[in-house]
Amino acid sequence: MLGLPEMMVYDQYAPLELHSQAMPWGDARDLVLESYRAIDTQFGALATEFFDRRWIDAEPRDGKRGGAYCSYPTPKLHAWILCSYTGTPRDVMTVAHELGHGLHAMLSRKQTLFNYHSTLPLAETASVFGEMVVFDRLVQRETDPRIRLNMLAGKIEDSFATVYRQNVLTRFEQSVFSAREDGRLTSRQLGDLWIAANRAYYGDSVTLTDGYRWGWSYIPHFIHTPFYCYAYVFGQLLVLALYRMYKEEGQSFVPRFTELLARGGSDTPEALLRPLGIDITDASFWQKGLVELEGLVSQAQVLAASLYPRPE
Numbered sequence: 001m002l003g004l005p006e007m008m009v010y011d012q013y014a015p016l017e018l019h020s021q022a023m024p025w026g027d028a029r030d031l032v033l034e035s036y037r038a039i040d041t042q043f044g045a046l047a048t049e050f051f052d053r054r055w056i057d058a059e060p061r062d063g064k065r066g067g068a069y070c071s072y073p074t075p076k077l078h079a080w081i082l083c084s085y086t087g088t089p090r091d092v093m094t095v096a097h098e099l100g101h102g103l104h105a106m107l108s109r110k111q112t113l114f115n116y117h118s119t120l121p122l123a124e125t126a127s128v129f130g131e132m133v134v135f136d137r138l139v140q141r142e143t144d145p146r147i148r149l150n151m152l153a154g155k156i157e158d159s160f161a162t163v164y165r166q167n168v169l170t171r172f173e174q175s176v177f178s179a180r181e182d183g184r185l186t187s188r189q190l191g192d193l194w195i196a197a198n199r200a201y202y203g204d205s206v207t208l209t210d211g212y213r214w215g216w217s218y219i220p221h222f223i224h225t226p227f228y229c230y231a232y233v234f235g236q237l238l239v240l241a242l243y244r245m246y247k248e249e250g251q252s253f254v255p256r257f258t259e260l261l262a263r264g265g266s267d268t269p270e271a272l273l274r275p276l277g278i279d280i281t282d283a284s285f286w287q288k289g290l291v292e293l294e295g296l297v298s299q300a301q302v303l304a305a306s307l308y309p310r311p312e
């Protein structure tokens, strides 16, 4: 689709053509609220409060810090959201994402300060779920197949980066710590282990450059929070599987999902997920998440085949 004879590692996140028009803030608000209302009236009401009570700082301004986050320091205070909205589909989903954190926080306010924040693997549950609901709506509304493909490609890249690539990082870390038992490691050995872990993922689909041997050195988690990256895999795949359950079971899924969020960090992920009928040691549950991902890939493949026919 990019028209490249050889796909290099630095090409993998190159965007397809961008055609989408900027969505005004008011339309983004309506779309996000519509999506949360479609999940449940309580979700809709809580989300509305964030907009009506001006708990979202979305205006881009000189001197404002970048990025996006939701702050919810204690259960005594409501949550606040910071982002800088510029009207891209990605920004719409960022608002949906941060709002998911906000709803998660508001629902778990009945917990004590110590149980209020969810544990790391469950921290992205509401945010990524809300993002998926808004994403599906955005894709459905889009009439231009090129923009639809562009949006799907972005979502697939993000999901692969989380579900598979964070696994590569974790496998690399495991191999480093196990090799370290036999002695100190040189940067050359670290590079070898890094390339080996990445080869297993990319196979022959992407060419890794010589400079990529140093790729391990730009991941701050390896130094500051060792063995953190698995939580991204767990969280993303969990939400994809939960989203699949929601699509299969419909509204009857929502009360159990709400209760999961309301319990904050009051128990282990395993115990918190059990009332939803989920056994996290059962591979077939995780498979649901991969099936959801497969669905995105097939949609993209159908669009790509018609928009970018093979030369020959």
Ligand SMILES: [Zn+2]
Binding pocket: 097, 101, 124, 127
């Ligand atoms: Zn998040």
